[in-house]
Amino acid sequence: MKRRQLLSDWLVPLAVFAVLAIVPELHFSIPKxxxxxxxxxxxxxxxxxxxxxxxxxxxxxxxFGYTGLLSFGHALYIAVGVYLSNIAITxxxxxxxxxxLFTMGVAFVLANVLGxxxxxxxxxxxAMVTLAFAQAGAVLALKDPHHWTHGEExxxxxxxxxxxxxxxxxxxxxxxxxxxGFLVVVFFTVRWAVESSPGRVWQAIRENELRVEVLGMRPHxxxxxxxxLSSTLAAGGGIVYMLLYNGSTLGVTAPNxxxxxxxxxxxxxxxxxxxxxxxGILYTYLNDRLVSVGSSSTVDGLPHxxxxxxxxxxxxxxxxxxxxxxxxxxxLAGIVVRGRPSGxxxxxxxxxxxxxxxxxxxxx
Amino acid sequence: MSTWxxxxxxxxxxxxxxxxxxxxxxxxxxLMGVLNFAHGAFITVGAYASWWTEAHLxxxxxxxxxxxxxxxxxxxxxxxVFAALVELILIRPLYNRHxxxxxxxxxxxxxxxxLVQGIWGPDPQAFAVPxxxxxxxxxxxxxxxxxxxxxxxxxxxxxxxxxLFLRRTRYGLIIRAGVENRAMVQALGIDVRxxxxxxxxxxxxxxxxxxxxxxxxxxxxxxxxxTSLLIFAFIVVVIGGxxxxxxxxxxxxxxxxxxxxxxYYASAGVGDMVVVLLLGLVLLARPRGLxxxxxxxxx
Numbered sequence: 001m002k003r004r005q006l007l008s009d010w011l012v013p014l015a016v017f018a019v020l021a022i023v024p025e026l027h028f029s030i031p032k033x034x035x036x037x038x039x040x041x042x043x044x045x046x047x048x049x050x051x052x053x054x055x056x057x058x059x060x061x062x063x064f065g066y067t068g069l070l071s072f073g074h075a076l077y078i079a080v081g082v083y084l085s086n087i088a089i090t091x092x093x094x095x096x097x098x099x100x101l102f103t104m105g106v107a108f109v110l111a112n113v114l115g116x117x118x119x120x121x122x123x124x125x126x127a128m129v130t131l132a133f134a135q136a137g138a139v140l141a142l143k144d145p146h147h148w149t150h151g152e153e154x155x156x157x158x159x160x161x162x163x164x165x166x167x168x169x170x171x172x173x174x175x176x177x178x179x180x181g182f183l184v185v186v187f188f189t190v191r192w193a194v195e196s197s198p199g200r201v202w203q204a205i206r207e208n209e210l211r212v213e214v215l216g217m218r219p220h221x222x223x224x225x226x227x228x229l230s231s232t233l234a235a236g237g238g239i240v241y242m243l244l245y246n247g248s249t250l251g252v253t254a255p256n257x258x259x260x261x262x263x264x265x266x267x268x269x270x271x272x273x274x275x276x277x278x279x280g281i282l283y284t285y286l287n288d289r290l291v292s293v294g295s296s297s298t299v300d301g302l303p304h305x306x307x308x309x310x311x312x313x314x315x316x317x318x319x320x321x322x323x324x325x326x327x328x329x330x331x332l333a334g335i336v337v338r339g340r341p342s343g344x345x346x347x348x349x350x351x352x353x354x355x356x357x358x359x360x361x362x363x364x
Numbered sequence: 365m366s367t368w369x370x371x372x373x374x375x376x377x378x379x380x381x382x383x384x385x386x387x388x389x390x391x392x393x394x395l396m397g398v399l400n401f402a403h404g405a406f407i408t409v410g411a412y413a414s415w416w417t418e419a420h421l422x423x424x425x426x427x428x429x430x431x432x433x434x435x436x437x438x439x440x441x442x443x444x445v446f447a448a449l450v451e452l453i454l455i456r457p458l459y460n461r462h463x464x465x466x467x468x469x470x471x472x473x474x475x476x477x478x479l480v481q482g483i484w485g486p487d488p489q490a491f492a493v494p495x496x497x498x499x500x501x502x503x504x505x506x507x508x509x510x511x512x513x514x515x516x517x518x519x520x521x522x523x524x525x526x527x528l529f530l531r532r533t534r535y536g537l538i539i540r541a542g543v544e545n546r547a548m549v550q551a552l553g554i555d556v557r558x559x560x561x562x563x564x565x566x567x568x569x570x571x572x573x574x575x576x577x578x579x580x581x582x583x584x585x586x587x588x589x590x591t592s593l594l595i596f597a598f599i600v601v602v603i604g605g606x607x608x609x610x611x612x613x614x615x616x617x618x619x620x621x622x623x624x625x626x627x628y629y630a631s632a633g634v635g636d637m638v639v640v641l642l643l644g645l646v647l648l649a650r651p652r653g654l655x656x657x658x659x660x661x662x663x
Binding site for chain 1: 393397399454457458461462463464466467468470471472474475476477478479481482483591595598599601602606631632633636637640641643644647648
């Protein structure tokens with residue numbers, strides 16, 4: 001292994017994660033960035049959500065950035081993790097670990113079945129089919145035919161059946177470490193997967209699927225592999241989400257939940273590990289903090305026409321996203337990686353209406 | 365029998381809205397290869413523009429029917445102009461870069477819903493319509509709300525006008541040819557980009573019609589009404605075959621009726637699931653949709 005690769009693949013990530021791991025022990029406060037000291041439960045909860053979404057964004061990037069599959073239904077698998085684990089524990093009174101194993105198993109099987117069907121079509125049709133499946137899941141959770149999910153009320157987790165280290169406000173730092181652990185697992189799994197030989201085929205499919213087919217390989221199986229890996233990891237993230245928020249609510253089943261992941265990945269940089277993670281962290285942080293900026297006294301003094309957009313974090317994030325698509329197709333990671341096409345520039349094949357054997361043109 | 369008739373007419377009313385949304389989506393996709401996520405924003409623009417003008421601009425007009433009609437026309441105008449501007453400002457600079465075009469429409473739909481919520485609040489607004497729209501007509505024992513006829517009639521008129529436009533005018537010919545083979549149209553020296561703005565404007569107007577009608581159907585206009593209608597319109601477009609207006613119309617009727625019947629005869633929510641199942645079946649049997657001419661799909 002080359003020294004440079006050793007550095008970028010192992011030493012830098014390990015150093016970054018080590019720094020992130022000691023965050024709950026920092027007892028000072030950073031004014032402006034956080035309202036409360038870093039080690040306070042409120043701030044830790046936000047930071048845990050940030051790293052969790054860093055990991056979730058990275059699971060989405062396996063399909064989108066590395067394989068060129070534009071899915072609008074990734075939320076379905078996260079929702080399976082969020083809801084099924086909780087239903088098994090709270091409604092069925094299962095043992096915590098059995099419930100976790102069962103949830104992961106169901107997510108794996110479901111990803112195989114639905115992935116197999118939806119991957120029969122490509123490009124935009126794939127996006128719409130995944131959207132429809134996710135919508136079916138959302139309807140199921142909302143209508144709640146078996147009285148498991150409790151519809152719009154949501155399902156609070158039965159805390160007596162959860163491991164004690166994850167229960168209660170004083171254990172927020174354990175939840176933070178759990179979320180960070182999830183991020184670390186996803187990060188190194190993705191590194192391992194995209195450097196493996198199937199992972200190289202995924203990236204070849206992203207660049208030009210027809211060429212992969214001409215080389216005698218079957219893109220369908222490789223795409224299914226990426227889809228299943230991404231979805232199963234996402235379900236794991238969903239379990240962490242359930243523990244972090246102490247239950248399940250319908251928000252995770254909404255189409256906008258997947259769109260948020262898409263925004264995170266594109267803002268950070270599609271097809272880049274650090275990019276997706278950074279995008280997830282930044283998006284979650286801004287979405288939370290911009291609300292308080294919007295209600296702060298500085299903004300209150302502004303004229304009406306400026307105050308309204310500033311009080312809507314999703315408006316600002318949507319605008320930032322559009323600007324990035326226009327002017328920074330490599331996302332934030334693209335600022336660092338210069339010279340070769342990155343991010344969206346490599347994804348032209350993902351929604352190309354008609355496949356072609358020639359390489360995608362850089363600029364038409 | 366009377367229940368069945370009521371369900372059928374209501375289902376057709378819902379299908380009318382699906383069709384109005386799906387026709388624009390389908391034309392835009394067929395011609396430009398863009399899945400327009402911002403279509404939900406077009407619906408919202410149409411609905412809010414007519415709601416706002418009815419309450420503010422035309423509040424002096426005495427007859428409520430006339431006021432409603434003026435407001436509805438205003439909604440269509442604003443919807444069409446908004447859609448054309450979106451094409452000119454956001455889509456055109458990204459010509460031939462499909463993924464960026466899709467993503468920009470996604471960003472627009474998110475930012476736009478948030479903006480509407482910021483200005484008018486997250487709660488739906490009551491939409492004043494002529495009272496006779498909410499009276500019922502009795503046919504074969506079924507009491508059918510009058511607005512259903514308006515919805516079905518409008519969608520049928522839009523379908524007729526669209527077909528007339530596509531088959532009888534020069535621009536219609538260019539659009540049809542472009543759906544068939546865009547490169548060839550360009551090779552013949554026709555500036556196909558004008559047609560892009562045109563289909564966006566047409567799609568925007570049709571979506572705005574759907575927005576106004578959804579205001580009539582639900583009695584309110586809300587910030588995310590457009591997004592929820594959009595998902596079923598997507599399903600309609602895929603089942604009907606991307607790029608085919610006739611396919612969209614047929615699929616809209618099939619989807620809406622299936623949804624209504626199963627939601628009533630089985631239980632609420634089952635209809636939505638069955639529609640998704642239908643989509644899965646159609647894709648397994650015919651990955652190109654029922655009438656698909658142009659698709660982004662390969663089996």
